[in-house]
Amino acid sequence: MLEKYAAGLEELARYCWAHPEPGFREFACSRAQVAFLRAQGFEVAENAADTVTGYVASWGEGHPVFAVLGEFDALYGLQQRADCAEPSPEPGFTMGHGCGHHLLGVGAIAAGLLIRDMLAEKGCAGTVRVYGCPGEESGSGKAYMARDGLFDDCDAALTWHPDNFHMVSRGSSLSCIQCYFRFRGVAAHASSAPHLGRSALDAVELMNVGVNYLREHMEDSDRVHYAISDAGGASPNVVQAYAESRYLVRSATNPKCEALYERVKDIARGAALMTGTELEIVFDEGLSNTVPSFTLEGVMDEAFREIGAPDYTAEELDYARAFKATFPVEGQLSDLPNAVRDRQALEESIREKPLCDAYVETLPSDRCGMGSTDVGDVSWVVPTVTCNTACFSYGAGGHSWQWVAQGKSSIAMKGMLHAGRVIALTAKKLLENPERLAQARAELNRRLDGRRYKCLIPADVKPHYYD
Ligand SMILES: [Zn+2]
Numbered sequence: 001m002l003e004k005y006a007a008g009l010e011e012l013a014r015y016c017w018a019h020p021e022p023g024f025r026e027f028a029c030s031r032a033q034v035a036f037l038r039a040q041g042f043e044v045a046e047n048a049a050d051t052v053t054g055y056v057a058s059w060g061e062g063h064p065v066f067a068v069l070g071e072f073d074a075l076y077g078l079q080q081r082a083d084c085a086e087p088s089p090e091p092g093f094t095m096g097h098g099c100g101h102h103l104l105g106v107g108a109i110a111a112g113l114l115i116r117d118m119l120a121e122k123g124c125a126g127t128v129r130v131y132g133c134p135g136e137e138s139g140s141g142k143a144y145m146a147r148d149g150l151f152d153d154c155d156a157a158l159t160w161h162p163d164n165f166h167m168v169s170r171g172s173s174l175s176c177i178q179c180y181f182r183f184r185g186v187a188a189h190a191s192s193a194p195h196l197g198r199s200a201l202d203a204v205e206l207m208n209v210g211v212n213y214l215r216e217h218m219e220d221s222d223r224v225h226y227a228i229s230d231a232g233g234a235s236p237n238v239v240q241a242y243a244e245s246r247y248l249v250r251s252a253t254n255p256k257c258e259a260l261y262e263r264v265k266d267i268a269r270g271a272a273l274m275t276g277t278e279l280e281i282v283f284d285e286g287l288s289n290t291v292p293s294f295t296l297e298g299v300m301d302e303a304f305r306e307i308g309a310p311d312y313t314a315e316e317l318d319y320a321r322a323f324k325a326t327f328p329v330e331g332q333l334s335d336l337p338n339a340v341r342d343r344q345a346l347e348e349s350i351r352e353k354p355l356c357d358a359y360v361e362t363l364p365s366d367r368c369g370m371g372s373t374d375v376g377d378v379s380w381v382v383p384t385v386t387c388n389t390a391c392f393s394y395g396a397g398g399h400s401w402q403w404v405a406q407g408k409s410s411i412a413m414k415g416m417l418h419a420g421r422v423i424a425l426t427a428k429k430l431l432e433n434p435e436r437l438a439q440a441r442a443e444l445n446r447r448l449d450g451r452r453y454k455c456l457i458p459a460d461v462k463p464h465y466y467d
Pocket residue numbers: 099100101136161
């Protein structure tokens with residue numbers, strides 16, 4: 001029964017909403033969650049994988065070992081007043097929980113408490129671990145934790161993400177490498193002595209041109225994005241001696257991502273050669289594609305069907321209606337989740353209702369979504385499954401002011417606790433049917449086909465914070 005924990009969990013989530021922090025700097029949220037879990041009798045190891053804010057909270061002994069994954073980082077530029085259905089920055093804030101991670105971390109704790117109670121009641125062997133995973137939005141905390149072997153002895157990893165829908169998440173996600181290309185040239189007067197200068201900005205521009213020509217010769221699921229993070233200053237009459245770009249390279253699998261990254265690095269080297277500048281490549285972060293587990297998805301689907309969706313009050317429906325009205329319905333319809341069984345019914349629900357009030361059935365799929373998540377790194381090591389619960393109205397999706405504004409609402413809290421229940425029932429089914437855990441492991445081995453997990457982050461790169 002989660003009811004006895006509900007008030008404490010909701011208070012913790014609201015505290016995290018009110019303390020939005022960037023990846024690897026989630027000091028307040030990490031401290032609060034660690035204290036909460038210790039008070040509940042969990043043994044907590046802090047500074048997991050040298051991430052400072054990451055933690056592993058454990059209860060019980062022996063196998064099966066259930067890993068429940070939580071997150072707690074926020075996003076810059078999304079400061080927004082709670083419950084306000086128009087853009088209105090929260091005074092004094094520079095960040096906001098635009099991806100609902102204040103709910104994600106606490107929902108994982110909710111699941112951890114329920115699994116703990118189930119193990120205690122049955123008196124059987126088994127361990128539940130709540131992983132406080134830092135830096136999902138930037139930093140790839142789970143990749144460092146996987147690289148350090150923190151999931152190696154787990155039997156199943158269960159997680160969730162706040163969303164506009166109640167569903168089991170399907171399909172894969174892209175591998176991703178993020179890095180900086182830093183060019184160093186020679187400053188000179190751009191008009192009177194240009195022959196003495198070597199322009200780092202030229203190198204940045206030529207590299208971008210080269211990469212834009214590369215696009216025609218990439219696979220459809222490859223993605224490359226860049227930002228000029230330092231253009232070398234605002235003076236056109238100075239040959240820029242330093243310039244820097246930040247690149248994101250994505251592909252369907254880790255080996256493909258590494259190969260594409262090599263091609264992008266070659267273009268950078270070419271740009272340096274053309275301009276007579278020096279090139280430095282600084283690896284920032286890397287995360288792996290998600291390996292689906294149809295076996296665990298099937299078990300979670302059974303659990304979600306049994307529990308269904310939460311009930312909503314008339315007041316909550318009115319609240320959701322106000323936020324739905326701030327976003328064009330065509331926008332939501334153009335961005336439906338992967339592998340929905342009855343798309344027409346979902347489209348009707350989105351047109352007619354203020355929020356998702358029923359379980360949305362999805363089908364097994366290997367289709368690769370165009371996003372990336374560090375849950376992927378965990379999924380290479382241990383069979384992993386994710387559900388979504390509706391914590392927000394229909395309308396705007398993740399990374400929006402609307403999600404920040406609704407983050408403290410009773411709808412958000414219901415979605416969070418609901419995720420805890422779905423994850424816990426999934427764990428119960430696995431505990432009672434250990435052959436399904438064995439099937440999940442066999443499926444993972446089959447999918448990896450002899451490949452072993454190799455973290456994309458080089459061994460000498462430590463968890464770090466870049467603004
Ligand atoms: Zn997120």
